[in-house]
Amino acid sequence: MQKRSSGGKGTRDICHHTRPCDDPGSNGESSLVVDGRGYSGGQTGKFRGENRLRQPKDNDLQHHEVEIQKVRTSGFTGAHWDGLTGRISFNRTNGLRTDFDLDVISLKEEGLEKIGTWDPASGLNMTDNQKGKTTNISDSLSNRSLIVSSILEEPYVMFKKSDTPLYGNDRFEGYCIDLLRELANILGFTYEIRLVEDGKYGAQDENTGQWNGMVKELMDHRADLAVAPLAISYVREKVIDFSKPFMTLGISILFRKPNGTNPGVFSFLNPLSPxxxxxxxxxxxxxxxxxxxxxxxxxxxxxxxxxxxxxxxxxxxxxxxxxxxxxxxxxxxxxxxxxxxxxxxxxxxxxxxxxxxxxxxxxxxxxxxxxxTVERMESPIDSADDLAKQTKIEYGVVEDGATMIFFKKTKISTYDKMWEFMSSRRHSVMVKNIEEGIHRVLTSDYAFLMESTTIEFVTQRNCNLTQIGGLIDSKAYGVGTPMGSPYRDKITIAILQLQEEGKLHMMKEKWWRGNGCPEEESKEASALxxxxxxxxxxxxxxxxxxxxxxxxxxxxxxxxxxxxxxxxxxxxxxxxxxxxxxxxxxxxxxxxxxx
CATH class of the missing domain: 1.10.287 (Helix Hairpins)
Structure with a gap:
């Protein structure tokens, strides 16, 4: 909004003194500062001329403050001044400014636009051409500044390595950062990336029913968007909205590659199956x-x-x-x-x-x-069924993540049995983040259940790790928005545009392609x-x-x-x-x- 004053002969719009009225970008704050300093200086000089401001004769500060208040109320409230923002006058009772109007300004795709006025007498008055267009005003993303919640996870969101200090959005890089940049270019908005405070994706507490993580921030409207590897799920869709998926994937098993074993005494029987x-x-x-x-x-x-x-x-x-x-x-x-x-x-x-x-x-x-002649590579597990049938090798998921929710809600006997194992050892098998899970896989007998896309990224960069079995389920990542947000459909259209242009595939190739592990000959010949x-x-x-x-x-x-x-x-x-x-x-x- 912009402030202007009305009343008497000196009523003037701020636009008349700074820029033409058709330019809604008039600098109201500067005009108010000029008027305030001019009015205060003039009244102070007047009081000095009347010898009403003098050095106190004692150190009674309370008495001195009372005297200053009397001077302010007696002199300032009874005067008026025609400044850059119009007539300047104050109420004699409380000393507040009176006789002013406010212009209602809206941020449109083409820039700022005056859409109404406000004054103490009649209140808010919207112009005729703006009535019934509130939906279009809120739907527009152009020139808006959005708060984007995210979470650190390679290769989606990472801190950028640099020899010089980085600030703001420049601190981050990754697949989701590139996706957010492309969405901003298409829709014309600006954004500020904020990492989620508790470092969680978002899960509901069974006892209290409260949510945490990025889902909680969207529910509380502390963030406008959540751009991260946030899986679309039934329980999350009940409290927030999701755009169309920008990536499809599934749950799989990350495990370290097995150690080689020498041929046995009766290995001559191996060429043919029993x-x-x-x-x-x-x-x-x-x-x-x-x-x-x-x-x-x-x-x-x-x-x-x-x-x-x-x-x-x-x-x-x-x-x-x-x-x-x-x-x-x-x-x-x-x-x-x-x-x-x-x-x-x-x-x-x-x-x-x-x-x-x-x-x-x-x-x-x-x-x-x-x-x-070849070294045999024998893995103790080949699928999720093998994990469920044994207890020697521990396995777990990221706590309060979509993978945990899947095992928690599943009705499939094998996966339900796996959840019973994980929940009974929650404090020993659950991890806080993916980095902790990968470290446990490398250092102990531990299998980590995680998204297949992240497994693909990790195995491209660590040749000691491998994916076990196929996909356990099918899921997708989407951009999260608060429930009922008008931005969801525009984000969806932009994602579909990026998909048709092949940019989503190009971004995945950019961030997933690593040096790769050297091609290895088959470590195990198959029995006929x-x-x-x-x-x-x-x-x-x-x-x-x-x-x-x-x-x-x-x-x-x-x-x-x-x-x-x-x-x-x-x-x-x-x-x-x-x-x-x-x-x-x-x-x-x-x-x-x-x-």
Whole structure:
């Protein structure tokens, strides 16, 4: 507001003496100072001329003060003066200035603008063109100065390193500082950054229901904005407003990288998973048994041990049960054996088993070198489930943060169990800030549950730390405002503009990109499982089934041949018997002639 005085002939607006009235930037304070000094000096000279100001004759200070008060009330209140701010006059009773008007000035996007007047008689009078526009006045962010609450957390808000002292907003740097600067450039406001007094993000006390941190400052209107890694949550949305998210993330586990261990005595078994070793043993037993049965069933696997006596009734088979097992071992160890299958069915079994052992041995050999030469890296935990199932490794969160609120409110059994562990050891596992949590991870058996974006930043700069598992939940950061603030929608539009222009991504790349850890070769070779070489077992099974069908075919074919041969032999016998009966006597040996 600007002050002006009215009354009588000397009524003048301050604009008439300093700047034109269409310039709302008239310096009212300077004019008031000039009027005050001029009026006081004039009245003092008048009193001196009348000899009303004189040296006290005694040291009674109280009596002297009473005399001065009488001089002030008798002289000053009865006079008037036409100054730069108009008629200057005082009330005779209390000595206060009377007969003055006030101009109501509003800060608009285009600058200061007069929107009304005030005087003691009629009070506040708004101009016609300003009625009904109070919403637009409050919504405007242009040329406004805002108080911004924040909190120190890398890389969002940090103290800037400098050899010279820094003051005000120049003390800070980081992702949120760049974001705030971009928002100010788009919306045209100025700001003052203030760190939250208690160093907390904002959580509600269960007993008192009171809030703390940045949320409390927004609720009390001690801050206009909260620009920080402040997570949007259900409980916070009930007491403050949030803009649209400027970053999405989730909760994950920060843990130190495991120490290396040397290969064990039985590390030669590691190239194949335990399941594969079991399946190989079952396949060996199955093939040996199938080979034994088919060799017995197929007539072509039986042979005459005395080739010189083709009429011998004695036949043999090399594939006894023990020989069948020995044939499988020889092929598996790539040493072979003196046993050679003769029938097509048994050769199919042997061939498919040789192909199976070829793939298994090749895969084992290729993976064995990695397991015997590299240093094994074994982590005691691989996920949140592993944390919940043990108590040796402690784990915790930042106290009164969004991560703590998530575990406190969750209904998922695993995370609820983790919260029971953390709440029972609250004083030993909870940390005050992220820096304290990172220090505990590096120096003890401690896992720190925190936002994935911060884990990404930390692991880029400390190669002894790593992220364990995936994301536990999904959340987002937003700019906080007091409940019902007209600035929220404008902040949201500006954030969406920065997102579409790619500036949010550029800022994240700027502050998250570090020197990075050197690329490391895989510290652990993966054991070959069913998904890697399971197909060879299918091929083996198909070969065994085929050999069974071939063996049945061989048996039927041989049976048919034997039947035809026996039928031909009986016909030949009948023919010879008829010939014998016609040409020989009864004393001849019939069987001898049939041979």
């Amino acid at each position: 399941d594969i070793w079991m399946y190989i043993l079952l396949a060996y037993l199955g093939v040996s048994c199938v080979l034994f049965v088919i060799a017995r069933f197929s007539p072509y696997e039986w042979y005459n041990p005395h080739p010189c006596n083709p009429d011998s009734d004695v036949v043999e088979n090399n594939f006894t049960l023990l020989n069948s097992f020995w044939f499988g071992v020889g092929a598996l160890m790539q040493q072979g054996s003196e046993l050679m299958p003769k029938a097509l069915s048994t050769r199919i079994v042997g061939g498919i088993w040789w192909f199976f052992t070829l793939i298994i041995i090749s895969s084992y050999t290729a993976n064995l070198a990695a397991f015997l 499982g069913v998904q890697n070489i399971g197909g060879i077992f299918i091929v083996l099974a198909a070969g065994l089934v085929l050999s069974v069908f071939v063996a049945v075919g061989e048996f039927l074919y041989k049976s048919k041949q034997n039947a035809q041969l026996e039928k031909a032999q009986w016909r030949q016998r009948d023919k010879k018997r008829e010939e014998f009966c016609c040409h020989h006597g009864p004393k001849l040996d019939f069987n001898h002639h049939l041979k």
